[in-house]
Amino acid sequence: MDADSASPSESRTPDPHDVAALLGEVLALATHHHDPSRVCSGVSAGAAGLPGVGAAGVLVRGSGGALVPVGASGEQAHLIDLLESSASSRPAVDCMDGGRPVAVEDLDAGPGTDWHPLSAVALPLGLRSAYALPLTSGRSTFGVLHLFGGAAVPNGSLSVGRTLADVATLSLLGADPDIDATVVARRLHLAIAARITVEQAKGVLAARYAITPETAFGRLMAAAHATVRPLAEVATAVVERTTDPLLDAALATRLPPES
Amino acid sequence: MSGQRRARIVALLVASSAGEPLGRGIAAATRAVLGAAHVGLLLTSGGLTTPVDCDDEVGTILDEQQANLGKGPTLAAASSSTPIVATALAQTSTGRAPWPLFSGVAAELGIGSAVALPLRAGAAQLGVLTAYRSTPTPPDDEQFADGLVLADLVTDLLVGELAGTGSDELRAAIDAGFATQSVVHQAAGMLSEQLGITVIEALVRLRAHATTCGLSLTAVGRSIVSGELELER
Numbered sequence: 001m002d003a004d005s006a007s008p009s010e011s012r013t014p015d016p017h018d019v020a021a022l023l024g025e026v027l028a029l030a031t032h033h034h035d036p037s038r039v040c041s042g043v044s045a046g047a048a049g050l051p052g053v054g055a056a057g058v059l060v061r062g063s064g065g066a067l068v069p070v071g072a073s074g075e076q077a078h079l080i081d082l083l084e085s086s087a088s089s090r091p092a093v094d095c096m097d098g099g100r101p102v103a104v105e106d107l108d109a110g111p112g113t114d115w116h117p118l119s120a121v122a123l124p125l126g127l128r129s130a131y132a133l134p135l136t137s138g139r140s141t142f143g144v145l146h147l148f149g150g151a152a153v154p155n156g157s158l159s160v161g162r163t164l165a166d167v168a169t170l171s172l173l174g175a176d177p178d179i180d181a182t183v184v185a186r187r188l189h190l191a192i193a194a195r196i197t198v199e200q201a202k203g204v205l206a207a208r209y210a211i212t213p214e215t216a217f218g219r220l221m222a223a224a225h226a227t228v229r230p231l232a233e234v235a236t237a238v239v240e241r242t243t244d245p246l247l248d249a250a251l252a253t254r255l256p257p258e259s
Numbered sequence: 260m261s262g263q264r265r266a267r268i269v270a271l272l273v274a275s276s277a278g279e280p281l282g283r284g285i286a287a288a289t290r291a292v293l294g295a296a297h298v299g300l301l302l303t304s305g306g307l308t309t310p311v312d313c314d315d316e317v318g319t320i321l322d323e324q325q326a327n328l329g330k331g332p333t334l335a336a337a338s339s340s341t342p343i344v345a346t347a348l349a350q351t352s353t354g355r356a357p358w359p360l361f362s363g364v365a366a367e368l369g370i371g372s373a374v375a376l377p378l379r380a381g382a383a384q385l386g387v388l389t390a391y392r393s394t395p396t397p398p399d400d401e402q403f404a405d406g407l408v409l410a411d412l413v414t415d416l417l418v419g420e421l422a423g424t425g426s427d428e429l430r431a432a433i434d435a436g437f438a439t440q441s442v443v444h445q446a447a448g449m450l451s452e453q454l455g456i457t458v459i460e461a462l463v464r465l466r467a468h469a470t471t472c473g474l475s476l477t478a479v480g481r482s483i484v485s486g487e488l489e490l491e492r
Contacts (some may be wrong), residue, residue: 063265063404063407063408063410063411064264064265064408064411065263065264065265065408069441077442077484080441080442084440084441180400181400181404182344182400182404185400185403185404185407186341186342189342189407190341193340193379193381195381196380196381196382196444197382198381199381199441199444199448200381200382200383200444200445200447200448200451200458201382201448202445202448203444203445203446203447203448203449203450203451203452203484204448204449204451204452205448205452206445206448206449206484207448207449207450207452207453213484235382236382239381239382239383239448239451239458240382
């Protein structure tokens with residue numbers, strides 16, 4: 001996470017070239033590969049790179065009704081904690097109820113506020129603002145793209161964020177406007193199961209190669225890319241210890257930033 | 260928001276299970292939630308399947324028949340790890356039934372449709388809960404959504420049972436559900452690699468350790484991930 005990216009000296013409007021490149025990248029992932037896990041991670045990482053945004057994640061409604069993270073802009077433990085805390089906090093909950101974006105521009109607005117539990121996690125990370133942008137199918141809202149900023153996030157970034165939320169929706173549910181509720185429930189169930197499998201696979205690789213879970217996620221993504229397989233499929237192979245020389249070689253490869 | 264959905268199904272499961280063996284309680288809840296005439300509950304692990312006694316002979320026969328025939332919604336749910344809804348089982352004459360042999364057996368026993376729900380936590384598959392219904396139509400959206408919640412709760416319950424925390428602690432086991440905590444699943448993955456066990460076995464170990472030490476599952480997960488805690492083989 002990079003809360004410093006919200007410094008006032010930075011440009012306040014997203015650069016059109018950057019936005020075009022970002023949307024091109026996530027749309028290619030969403031349309032050419034059926035891989036919602038990677039799209040939700042890519043959408044989150046893309047959103048976190050927008051001016052004024054420090055962290056982001058995609059959460060969807062689980063079978064029990066609670067929101068569950070299915071993609072994050074980074075895999076650090078504190079960021080995952082942040083997203084898990086945001087699931088039951090006001091911006092996300094209100095956004096799910098009303099189907100409209102909900103903004104909290106100052107999480108430090110004082111004790112006794114409804115978003116206080118989220119503040120306790122966000123403020124120490126240098127994140128003062130929180131935004132929940134709806135993921136909608138027909139008239140129902142099934143999830144949110146959650147953004148966090150070091151200060152109020154500029155409108156330009158929020159607009160691009162809403163488009164990114166639509167890309168996540170496209171990847172999770174497909175383009176069918178008449179999709180029925182049972183199919184939606186099934187798809188979301190699968191997306192959450194995929195995310196849980198990825199967490200389990202991060203643990204397996206962390207123990208196997210003595211690396212952090214965060215580094216393990218990087219290896220899973222790289223292996224999915226190298227073997228042209230969906231992230232969830234690669235994660236399942238890891239957890240079930242399926243022998244696959246090509247995959248094992250990809251997973252054992254250190255990535256440049258690991259050095 | 261339907262946080263109430265989970266609360267409602269927990270209450271139903273608790274009410275159905277009061278003073279009953281685990282399998283019977285689960286079966287009663289499944290009948291209520293999915294409008295089932297009969298219920299089958301199978302544990303699958305390492306290619307073996309073990310029925311859990313639900314005191315429902317017809318449900319057990321329907322599960323067994325699928326194993327004998329090698330095909331059916333329960334097996335499809337197990338192999339695909341996704342919920343399977345099989346409708347119009349009695350209408351084998353249409354020639355479109357995906358499981359003609361099983362459909363025949365089901366029709367004879369008065370079963371028109373089946374909902375087979377995999378009991379899984381990520382890649383860790385524990386078994387399949389199948390609701391056999393007398394109507395040929397699929398469950399409505401609400402019933403199906405309730406069924407998914409029930410499957411999650413039953414998964415938590417069975418892990419608690421395997422961890423030896425006892426079915427009398429039903430509510431506690433469900434409240435301590437691991438369904439969505441990232442750190443718990445990371446810890447299960449680590450433990451499975453360290454001890455050479457499956458992820459389900461690792462979840463069972465985590466749950467047992469948490470219960471023994473009076474800690475939350477999340478706290479145990481964090482200690483494992485940080486390397487502060489190592490469990491013996």
